[in-house]
Amino acid sequence: MTSVVTHEQARNERHHYRLPNGTDTWISSYVGINSVERRAKGLPSRTPESFPPPLEPIAFLVEQGANSMIPGHYHQADQFQVFISGEGKFGIKPIEGLTVHYAMAFTPYAPIHADSTGVEYYTLRNGWDPGARWMPEHREALKGRTKSYRHGLGAIPALIGDADGPSHIEGVLAQTVVPAEEDGLMSTLFQTSGIAAITGPAPASGRGQYWLVLRGQCQINQQQATERSLIFVAPNEPAPTISAGKEGVAILCMQFPKRENA
Known part of the structure; x- marks a missing residue:
């Protein structure tokens, strides 16, 4: 990873x-x-x-x-x-x-x-x-x-902190950006307004994932991730461990589709 x-x-x-x-x-x-x-x-x-x-x-x-x-x-x-x-x-x-x-x-x-x-x-x-x-x-x-x-x-839906964005979220708000397809293609925005753990799709369901922090900050696999931080997760790796802090986070997951002979 x-x-x-x-x-x-x-x-x-x-x-x-x-x-x-x-x-x-x-x-x-x-x-x-x-x-x-x-x-x-x-x-x-x-x-x-x-x-x-x-x-x-x-x-x-x-x-x-x-x-x-x-x-x-x-x-x-x-x-x-x-x-x-x-x-x-x-x-x-x-x-x-x-x-x-x-x-x-x-x-x-x-x-x-x-x-x-x-x-x-x-x-x-x-x-x-x-x-x-x-x-x-x-x-x-x-x-x-x-x-x-x-x-x-x-x-991409409005983010926490935006005038038209969510102000208080119970747990984790998951919003579809690119609908999931059978081959694994998808993109989802995850948002929290406080401390919470975020879990995305299993990496094995696609051909690699990028996670991009759009607002706030969090810990990804115990590494600090601030706004505009990015990480790639390969399909043979475990799902990333994402923990939002008390100020919350908006983080985008983008997963590539599987490919034949890949």
């Missing part, structure tokens, strides 16, 4: 990357070494893995510059994205509040537009990806894969 990584620790590995269309991004590494960090450190490039790629958590925070656009594209690994600040559009849909986007490997999704504030979002993968495959240039590589297309957006 990976250790808890805090926002402050991730910022120590923050690197600038300018996309081919001129959009400026800044990438802060949480788990693993992503393709941007590899380039920044002069490490040799990595080729795509066979699908599904071996289990390998890669997680980072993207800061997308103001008044910019990331064109439509797809990746060769399953991923979640969590939009946490800023305004813009995901395709034609406005980015409003906290939002989860999931995209299965080889599933094209719409451009990401950032308004004058820029946007920040986490990208969370459970396997290696060599980088975006831009559309329509890489359309040919998708032939025969259309049956596996799957992606969608899920709004």
Whole structure:
């Protein structure tokens, strides 16, 4: 099981990357070494893995510059994205509040537009990806894969401490963000307003989980986890032990689907 990584620790590995269309991004590494960090450190490039790629958590925070656009594209690994600040559009849909986007490997999704504030979002993968495959240039590589297309957006409910969020919670409030599917894909927001133990789905029911603290703080496997802390749990590991303190916590669980031959 990976250790808890805090926002402050991730910022120590923050690197600038300018996309081919001129959009400026800044990438802060949480788990693993992503393709941007590899380039920044002069490490040799990595080729795509066979699908599904071996289990390998890669997680980072993207800061997308103001008044910019990331064109439509797809990746060769399953991923979640969590939009946490800023305004813009995901395709034609406005980015409003906290939002989860999931995209299965080889599933094209719409451009990401950032308004004058820029946007920040986490990208969370459970396997290696060599980088975006831009559309329509890489359309040919998708032939025969259309049956596996799957992606969608899920709004994250209001958090404790928000004006429209819960003020007092008895025990633990579990709220669905991405409905659970037979292959294990799901995302649930867990919230407490005081001391409580949080239990999520069994890791073996999917192909890896990320837990992201959105508000407050807690202990995860006896490690301190503050706001924007992150941890990855592999499917062959026990469920994490999560204990909220007296001020409560809002923590998001995102689980990847199982894959054949994985």
